[in-house]
Amino acid sequence: GPPWLALHEARRQAYDTEAGLALNYAQDVLHRTDETVGQALDAIVQLERAGLASCTERARAAMREIDLTSSYIQAVGHVRDGTMECSSQGGPPVALDKPAFRTSRGVFVYDVVPLVAGGPNPLLGLARGGIIVLVHRDLPLDIWTAVPDVTLEVLHLEAGRTLMARGRVDPAWLARLGTRDAVTFVAGDRLVAMVRSQRFVSTAAVAAVPAHHLEQRVATTTRRLVPVGLFAGLAAAAAILLLARRQTSMAAALRAGLRRDEFVLLYQPLFDLRAGACVGAEALLRWRRPTGELIGPDLFIPVAEQSGLITRVTARVLELVERDAGGYLARHPEFHIGINLAPADLRSHAIVDAIDTFLARTGARPANLIVEITERGFLDLDSARTVIAALRGRGIEVAIDDFGTGYSSLSYLETLDLDFLKIDRSFIEAIGTDAPTSQVVGHIMAMARTLDLRMIAEGVESEAQAAFLRTHDVHYAQGWLFGKPMPFADAAWLASSARRPSVQAGAA
Numbered sequence: 001g002p003p004w005l006a007l008h009e010a011r012r013q014a015y016d017t018e019a020g021l022a023l024n025y026a027q028d029v030l031h032r033t034d035e036t037v038g039q040a041l042d043a044i045v046q047l048e049r050a051g052l053a054s055c056t057e058r059a060r061a062a063m064r065e066i067d068l069t070s071s072y073i074q075a076v077g078h079v080r081d082g083t084m085e086c087s088s089q090g091g092p093p094v095a096l097d098k099p100a101f102r103t104s105r106g107v108f109v110y111d112v113v114p115l116v117a118g119g120p121n122p123l124l125g126l127a128r129g130g131i132i133v134l135v136h137r138d139l140p141l142d143i144w145t146a147v148p149d150v151t152l153e154v155l156h157l158e159a160g161r162t163l164m165a166r167g168r169v170d171p172a173w174l175a176r177l178g179t180r181d182a183v184t185f186v187a188g189d190r191l192v193a194m195v196r197s198q199r200f201v202s203t204a205a206v207a208a209v210p211a212h213h214l215e216q217r218v219a220t221t222t223r224r225l226v227p228v229g230l231f232a233g234l235a236a237a238a239a240i241l242l243l244a245r246r247q248t249s250m251a252a253a254l255r256a257g258l259r260r261d262e263f264v265l266l267y268q269p270l271f272d273l274r275a276g277a278c279v280g281a282e283a284l285l286r287w288r289r290p291t292g293e294l295i296g297p298d299l300f301i302p303v304a305e306q307s308g309l310i311t312r313v314t315a316r317v318l319e320l321v322e323r324d325a326g327g328y329l330a331r332h333p334e335f336h337i338g339i340n341l342a343p344a345d346l347r348s349h350a351i352v353d354a355i356d357t358f359l360a361r362t363g364a365r366p367a368n369l370i371v372e373i374t375e376r377g378f379l380d381l382d383s384a385r386t387v388i389a390a391l392r393g394r395g396i397e398v399a400i401d402d403f404g405t406g407y408s409s410l411s412y413l414e415t416l417d418l419d420f421l422k423i424d425r426s427f428i429e430a431i432g433t434d435a436p437t438s439q440v441v442g443h444i445m446a447m448a449r450t451l452d453l454r455m456i457a458e459g460v461e462s463e464a465q466a467a468f469l470r471t472h473d474v475h476y477a478q479g480w481l482f483g484k485p486m487p488f489a490d491a492a493w494l495a496s497s498a499r500r501p502s503v504q505a506g507a508a
């Protein structure tokens with residue numbers, strides 16, 4: 001019957017979600033590895049072409065220049081007869097061990113180069129034509145992961161060996177990739193994702209997450225798919241299962257849903273923690289099926305993203321905000337509406353035009369909008385930066401969503417200009433408990449302060465959590481304590497009724 005189907009579906013969805021997370025980690029590592037290898041090869045080619053495989057003053061100056069301008073390169077040197085005779089770091093000659101292997105590009109890979117003799121972080125060396133580039137073996141693995149005990153590894157497929165690793169690796173994984181570009185599988189107590197580099201086809205990255213997260217996710221997904229004792233709920237779950245079974249039909253249904261205007265927005269109040277007042281709302285999308293069931297975004301946004309429909313969904317969201325709140329925003333310049341963008345939205349300037357149109361049609365001000373971005377899937381950093389700059393240039397504020405969940409990594413914080421960091425609800429949930437993640441929120445807050453970002457806490461359910469956040473200078477909060485997602489009129493009513501007492505408090 002449907003409950004069994006739902007359990008089965010929960011398992012499939014849980015696997016997809018966890019595998020997606022592991023793939024994200026692997027992709028992150030791969031991206032950093034590609035950058036590292038790319039910079040190393042560029043350096044070698046540059047010095048080779050200039051005939052600078054030597055220790056002359058000119059060669060050493062060129063090496064120092066490369067060292068200073070390449071973020072992933074630790075040092076560049078000249079190697080002859082198994083000795084690094086000089087390097088951009090200065091110091092005496094360094095005797096090298098035998099290279100571990102030679103790649104088909106003619107690059108010799110040295111496993112351990114003790115640049116600082118007996119130093120704590122042995123470097124990896126890549127050498128060709130008398131030039132050696134030294135890189136930190138930890139740097140490509142230095143990504144933010146929300147779950148503890150993640151294994152990260154960079155593999156050389158030709159050589160059939162590990163280049164860099166953090167955590168427990170298993171040599172047997174290598175064979176699972178075969179000729180594919182990416183693969184996920186369960187091995188023992190772990191879920192493993194492997195991705196092959198498109199730039200350097202003999203390198204691949206691996207991420208392995210503990211499989212017990214999978215079981216937890218099956219449990220929560222089952223709870224969501226099987227609403228207790230509701231036949232309607234079961235029917236909805238069954239309907240979703242039928243759709244989800246074949247993503248193509250789900251995409252077709254989404255397309256039809258867009259055509260038939262089946263999407264609606266609910267608005268979750270955003271509270272200023274100090275003033276204790278509602279100062280805005282986040283727009284959250286729902287799909288109202290012709291049967292009357294409301295389907296949550298977790299089920300259809302990923303399909304919209306995979307099927308290329310997401311930019312149309314985002315355009316619809318702007319239309320709906322205009323319909324629900326346009327007039328109100330024009331009259332309430334201090335009210336903020338949070339809108340979720342998908343990574344695909346940040347790939348072109350179209351979203352900026354759509355927002356300009358929205359502002360022109362509604363008379364709302366740029367400061368009315370907070371755009372929330374997440375890095376589910378892969379963010380094209382260059383175009384994201386351009387789009388974000390265009391939005392911020394207009395006075396629209398930008399928040400990074402899902403921070404710490406593994407979707408939004410530390411590297412994004414460093415490279416994107418942002419206004420807000422949204423602390424994910426999983427970390428708020430852990431406040432004051434002895435969950436292993438209970439300390440994470442402190443680190444996230446410290447990071448936000450360092451980067452000069454204001455903070456929005458998500459999923460605040462208790463007064464104790466709110467008090468904790470208030471004392472730690474978190475500006476805004478959302479969550480069931482303040483209000484569940486509701487029709488716009490209700491959120492607007494909250495904002496106007498909540499503003500009065502706070503104005504009096506300010507005047508007193």
Ligand SMILES: Nc1nc2c(ncn2[C@@H]2O[C@@H]3COP(=O)(O)O[C@H]4[C@@H](O)[C@H](n5cnc6c(=O)[nH]c(N)nc65)O[C@@H]4COP(=O)(O)O[C@H]3[C@H]2O)c(=O)[nH]1
Pocket residue numbers: 268283284285296297298301314317340341342374401402425458459460461478479480481485
């Ligand atoms: N347990 C608990 N949950 C709370 C609490 N307060 C809020 N939530 C839920 O947490 C989610 C917060 O949204 P999000 O992190 O932006 O996460 C959103 C967002 O990433 C995505 N999403 C929603 N609307 C859109 C949209 O219009 N476009 C895009 N691209 N994504 C959307 O879907 C995600 C899920 O949205 P929802 O299902 O509406 O789920 C919402 C909200 O209903 C609380 O106190 N306790």
